[in-house]
Amino acid sequence: MLLDLHARLRDALRSTIRTQWNIDPPEIVLNQTPKIEFGELATPVPFELARLLKRPPQSIAEELIIRVGKIDGVERMEPAGRGYINFFLDRAAVVRGSRLRGYPGDEGKIIVEHTNINPNKAAHIGHLRNAAIGDTFVRILKAAGRKVEVQNYIDNTGVQVADVIVGVKHVERKTLDDVRRLIANRSIKFDYYCWDVYARVASFYEEQDPHYALRAQVLKEIEEGSADTARMAELVAMTIVRCHLRTMSRINVHYDLLPRESDVLHLKFWDYAFRQLRKKEAIFFEKEGKNAGCWVMRLDSDGQDEDKIIVRSNGTVTYVGKDIAYQLWKLGLLAQDFQYTVFDADADVWVTTSGDGQPDHPAFGHGRTVYNVIDVRQSYLQNIVRHGLLALGHEEQARRSIHFSYEVVALTPECAGQLGVELTAEDRKRPHIEVSGRKGQGVKADDLLDALELEAMKEVKQRNPKLTPTETETIAHQIAVGALRYFLLKFTRTAIIAFDFKEALNFDGETGPYIQYAAVRGNNILHKLRESDPGFDFGRIQKMLNNPKLGVYLNESDDIWELVYLALRVDEIGHQVFVTLEPAALAKHAFALAQRFNLFYHRYRIISEPDMDRKLFYILVVDVVREALTKALDLMGIEVPRRM
RNA sequence: GCGCCCGUAGCUCAGAUGGAUAGAGCGACGGACUACGAAUCCGUAGGUCAGAGGUUCGAAUCCUCUCGGGCGUACCA
Numbered sequence: 055m056l057l058d059l060h061a062r063l064r065d066a067l068r069s070t071i072r073t074q075w076n077i078d079p080p081e082i083v084l085n086q087t088p089k090i091e092f093g094e095l096a097t098p099v100p101f102e103l104a105r106l107l108k109r110p111p112q113s114i115a116e117e118l119i120i121r122v123g124k125i126d127g128v129e130r131m132e133p134a135g136r137g138y139i140n141f142f143l144d145r146a147a148v149v150r151g152s153r154l155r156g157y158p159g160d161e162g163k164i165i166v167e168h169t170n171i172n173p174n175k176a177a178h179i180g181h182l183r184n185a186a187i188g189d190t191f192v193r194i195l196k197a198a199g200r201k202v203e204v205q206n207y208i209d210n211t212g213v214q215v216a217d218v219i220v221g222v223k224h225v226e227r228k229t230l231d232d233v234r235r236l237i238a239n240r241s242i243k244f245d246y247y248c249w250d251v252y253a254r255v256a257s258f259y260e261e262q263d264p265h266y267a268l269r270a271q272v273l274k275e276i277e278e279g280s281a282d283t284a285r286m287a288e289l290v291a292m293t294i295v296r297c298h299l300r301t302m303s304r305i306n307v308h309y310d311l312l313p314r315e316s317d318v319l320h321l322k323f324w325d326y327a328f329r330q331l332r333k334k335e336a337i338f339f340e341k342e343g344k345n346a347g348c349w350v351m352r353l354d355s356d357g358q359d360e361d362k363i364i365v366r367s368n369g370t371v372t373y374v375g376k377d378i379a380y381q382l383w384k385l386g387l388l389a390q391d392f393q394y395t396v397f398d399a400d401a402d403v404w405v406t407t408s409g410d411g412q413p414d415h416p417a418f419g420h421g422r423t424v425y426n427v428i429d430v431r432q433s434y435l436q437n438i439v440r441h442g443l444l445a446l447g448h449e450e451q452a453r454r455s456i457h458f459s460y461e462v463v464a465l466t467p468e469c470a471g472q473l474g475v476e477l478t479a480e481d482r483k484r485p486h487i488e489v490s491g492r493k494g495q496g497v498k499a500d501d502l503l504d505a506l507e508l509e510a511m512k513e514v515k516q517r518n519p520k521l522t523p524t525e526t527e528t529i530a531h532q533i534a535v536g537a538l539r540y541f542l543l544k545f546t547r548t549a550i551i552a553f554d555f556k557e558a559l560n561f562d563g564e565t566g567p568y569i570q571y572a573a574v575r576g577n578n579i580l581h582k583l584r585e586s587d588p589g590f591d592f593g594r595i596q597k598m599l600n601n602p603k604l605g606v607y608l609n610e611s612d613d614i615w616e617l618v619y620l621a622l623r624v625d626e627i628g629h630q631v632f633v634t635l636e637p638a639a640l641a642k643h644a645f646a647l648a649q650r651f652n653l654f655y656h657r658y659r660i661i662s663e664p665d666m667d668r669k670l671f672y673i674l675v676v677d678v679v680r681e682a683l684t685k686a687l688d689l690m691g692i693e694v695p696r697r698m
Numbered sequence: 699g700c701g702c703c704c705g706u707a708g709c710u711c712a713g714a715u716g717g718a719u720a721g722a723g724c725g726a727c728g729g730a731c732u733a734c735g736a737a738u739c740c741g742u743a744g745g746u747c748a749g750a751g752g753u754u755c756g757a758a759u760c761c762u763c764u765c766g767g768g769c770g771u772a773c774c775a
Contacts, residue, residue: 081715088718098717101755111755135718137755172775213774270773348773359771360700366773373775433702434770461703462769485704485767492774513737533737544723545711548703550768557710557724561737564711564723571737579734586734634714642712645722652738661734676734698737 055151056626059127060084060095063141067099070122077106090612093132093140094619100137111137127151145615146605149678152622161200162422165384166192166458169206169302169309170428172491173291174218175252176245177301177499179553180429180463180489186542186691187460188427189307190637193689194628203418206309207380208405210291211316212373214252216273219287221251224268225258230286237293245297246498248290253494270368277319277370288316299398301499305535306691311418312405317392318376318383320408326388327379327442328365336445337364351438351445362438374435378442385443385451386420394418423454430459430548458635460547464488465497466554473497486552497553506534509559510567518697529695533567536692540566543641543690564645566692572648573687573694575655576680582661583673595677598670607671613657617650618675621682628689637690644686651679 064082071079080102087096100118104111115133122131129144168188171181188204195202209215222228228236237244259266275283295312302308318324328349331337337351340361347367354360364375382388393411397403404415426436436457443452464486471477475495481487489496510530514521521529541558545551561567583590598604608615620643627643630636660676663669684694 083715083717085715085717092718096718098756101717104755138718170775209775217774345773363773368773370773372773377775428775430703431770432775435775464768488769517735517737549711550704552710554710560724562724563737565737567737568723575735575738582734630714636714638712639714642722649722653740655734656739659734698735 056148056622057629059143059148059151060626062125062127063095063097066122066125067097067118070118071099071103074117074121075103075107080106087140090616090619092134093142095141095143096134096138097141098138100133100139104137115139144605145608145618148622149604149608149618149674150599152678163201163203163420164195165203165205165419165421165424166195166427167205167207167384167425168192168427169298169307170209171298172212172214173208173210173294173298174214175249175294175491176243177298178489178491178496179499179502180496181298182305182499182502182538183460183463183542183551184427184429185302185305185307186539187458187547187637190539190543190640190690191425191427191458191631191635193691194631194637194640197625197628197685197689198632203311203421204309205311205313205384208291208295208312208314209373210287210295210314211273211276211319211376213269213273215287215291216269216276217255218248218252218290219272219276219283220263220268221255221258222248222286222290223272223283225254226251230282230289233286233289237289243297243500245294246500248294249494249498252491256492273370274368276316279320299401299403301503303401304500304503304531305539306693308401309403310416311394312397312403313380313383313392314406315376315380317406317408318379319371321390321392323379323383323388323390324371324376326390327382328375330446331364331378331442334445334447336442351441353438353441374438374442377435377439381424381439381443381455382446382448383419384421384424385448385455387446387448387451391419423456425456425458427458427460429462431462433457433459456635461550462488463542463551463553466552469497469552469554470495472555486550502558503534503538505555506537506559507531510534510537510561513561514698521697525696529697532693532695533561533570533698536566536570536687537561538566539691540569540641543637544645546638547636566687566690567698569644569648569683569687570692570694571698572651573680573683574696574698576651576676576683577694579655579660579676580673580680586661594670595674598667598674601667601670603667604671604674607668614654614675617647617654618678620647620650621679624682624686624689627686640686640689644683644690647679647683647686651683654679 063084067082068079080099082099083097085096087093100111100115103114107114112133115137119131119133119139127144127147129142132140134140166188169181169185171177192202192204222233236242236247272283276287337349340346340348340350345361345363348363349365350361350363352361363372365371392406393408394404394415395407395411397405440452440455443455467477467482467484467487470487473495475487507530510533511526514526514530544564627640631640658672660672663672687694
C-alpha cells in the first residue's frame with residue numbers, strides 16, 4: 055500500500071536527519087510531483103533543513119540522499135529544483151504491493167450522525183447533500199477497517215413538527231383519524247402533503263396567530279405526551295421518517311440507529327444532563343431581563359447579551375439542551391441508555407423507544423469519536439454543545455466531538471424562478487437564492503431523483519435498445535444515483551452549491567456517469583477477451599505480477615504508469631478524506647482516474663495486441679484500473695452498471 | 699457591531715498539510731466512429747488567482763488592511 059511506503063519514507067528521512075545532524079527533524083512533507091518525469095513523490099524538507107543548518111538546500115538534498123541509503127519500494131532518489139528530493143518508485147514493486155492490504159486494528163467505535171431531517175415534510179436537495187457527504191465518509195471509514203455506527207437523529211419533538219401539527223389540526227382541520235386515512239391512501243405521498251401544509255402554516259401564523267400561541271401549546275403537548283396531539287405528532291413524524299428512509303435508500307444511504315428526541319426526553323436523559331450542568335454551574339436560572347424565567351448558558355462573561363437559552367420560560371427544552379444530553383449519550387458519558395426496537399428488519403435499522411424494547415439489540419452508543427454531519431449554519435449550536443461538554447469537564451471527549459460542517463445547497467436565480475419563487479430585480483443578480491422549507495420553496499429529493507431517472511432512461515434506451523425494461527430501469531436508476539451523488543460530492547465543503555437542473559441532470563464531462571462509463575468500458579474489455587478467447591486463463595494476469603517484463607513495460611511508458619499510479623492511490627486519497635474531511639478530493643480523484651483510463655483505451659489496442667506478454671500487461675492495467683474505479687465509486691455510494 | 703465562509707479562465711469549480719510551468723468541466727471554435735461501444739477522444743482560444751501591503755529561499759495558499767458577496771449571532775433548528 056502506498057500509505058505504508060509514505061510511512062517508510064518519512065521514517066527513513068527522520069532517522070537519517072536525527073543521526074546525521076543531531077537535530078529534531080521537521081515535519082516531513084510529501085508532495086506529488088508536478089510531472090511524472092520528476093518521479094512520483096517529492097519532499098521539500100531540505101529547504102527546511104537549510105534554515106536550521108545554514109547551508110544551501112541543494113547540498114543538503116544531495117547529502118541526505120546518500121545517507122538515507124536504500125528504501126524499500128524506492129528505486130532511486132534525485133536532488134532537483136535547487137533543493138527538493140524526488141523519489142522514483144520501484145513501479146513493479148508498487149503494483150505488486152498494492153495487492154496486499156493491511157488495516158490498523160480496532161481504534162474504537164466511530165459514530166457518524168448524519169441526515170437528521172426534521173420529520174415534518176419531504177426531504178429536499180439540501181438533505182441529499184448531507185446524506186451523500188455523511189454516507190461517503192462512513193464508507194471511507196469502513197473501507198479503512200474502522201468500526202462505524204451510523205445514526206440518524208429524529209427531532210420529533212421540535213418546533214418544526216409542532217408547526218406541521220398546527221397546520222394539520224388548525225389549518226387543514228384534520229382529526230387523528232383523518233390523518234390515518236391520509237397515510238393509508240397510497241395515491242398520496244404523505245411527506246409531500248406535509249410539505250404543502252407546512253408551507254401554508256407560515257401565512258396562517260401571520261394572519262391568525264401572530265404570537266405563535268398555538269405553536270407553543272402544541273409543542274408543550276407533544277413534550278408532555280398529551281393524548282391526542284402527541285399521538286398525532288408521533289404518527290406524522292414517524293410516517294415521514296419512513297418516507298425519508300425510503301428516499302435515502304434510493305441513493306444507497308442506510309442507517310444503523312434512529313435515536314429519537316422524544317426518547318431523550320421521556321427517558322429523562324435531559325434531566326440527568328440538566329442536573330450535571332446545574333451542579334457544575336454551566337447553566338443558571340435567569341431571574342430578570344429579557345431571558346427572565348429561563349435556564350441559560352453563559353457564553354460570554356461580559357453579560358447576558360450572548361446567553362443561550364437552554365430551558366424556555368414555559369419549561370420546555372430547546373434543541374441544544376436535548377442535543378447536549380444526546381451527545382453525552384453518544385460518547386458513553388450518560389448513566390442511562392435507550393430501549394431499542396427494530397424499525398426495519400430488512401434494512402436492519404433500529405429505533406430508540408421509551409417503552410419496552412427488545413433485549414437482544416446490538417450495543418449502540420459509546421463512541422470513542424463522534425462526527426456530526428451538519429451544515430455550517432449550525433456551527434453556533436455545535437459550539438454550545440461543545441461548550442456544555444467542556445463545562446462538564448469532558449475535555450478529551452470534546453476534542454473527539456467533531457462538527458463535520460459543509461455549506462448549504464441554494465438555487466440559482468433562474469432555477470428559483472422556474473420553481474415559482476418571486477424574485478426582485480436585485481434577487482436576479484444574486485449568485486444564489488436560499489431554499490425555504492417554510493415557504494415550500496425548494497427541490498424535493500424524490501422529484502429530483504425521478505427527473506434524473508427519466509432522463510437516464512431516455513439515454514439508456516437510445517443506446518441499448520435491446521435491454522429488457524427491468525434492466526433499462528435498473529441501469530437508469532444506477533446512472534441517476536451516480537449523477538446525483540457525484541454532483542453533490544464534487545464541490546468542496548465550503549462551496550455553496552447553486553443548484554441548477556441543467557447541471558445536475560448532465561451526464562457528460564465531470565459527472566458520475568462519466569466515471570461509471572469508464573468502469574463499464576473496463577469491464578467490457580475483459581468480457582470481450584472472454585468472448586474472443588473462451589479458453590483464456592485469467593490466472594495469467596496474476597502471474598504477470600511476477601513477470602520481469604512488468605517492470606520493463608511500466609518503465610517504458612510514463613502514460614500507462616501515470617494511470618496505474620492514479621489507480622493505486624485510491625486508498626491514499628481515502629485517507630486524505632479522513633484527515634481533511636473533504637470528500638470532494640475522492641470525487642476529483644475518481645474523475646481524473648476515469649479520464650486517464652479513457653485516454654489509455656483510446657491510445658492502446660488491448661485485445662488485438664499481438665505480443666502475448668504485452669497483451670497480458672495491458673489486461674493487468676485494465677484490471678487494476680477497473681478495480682480502482684469500482685472501489686472509488688463504491689466509496690461514493692455509486693454502482694457500476696452492467697451496460698451503459 | 700462581533701464571529702465564520704467565499705472571491706482563481708466567459709460560466710461552474712479544483713488546487714489538504716506554503717513548493718517546481720495555476721488545472722478541470724461546461725460553453726466557443728476545429729477535428730476523430732468500417733476499431734476493445736463516440737455518455738468518448740484529440741487540438742485551439744481563454745488568467746493582474748478581487749486589490750494593496752507584509753512574512754519567506756519560495757505565496758492562489760500564511761499575516762494585516764481595503765473592496766465585493768454569503769451565512770450566523772431566536773424562548774426555530
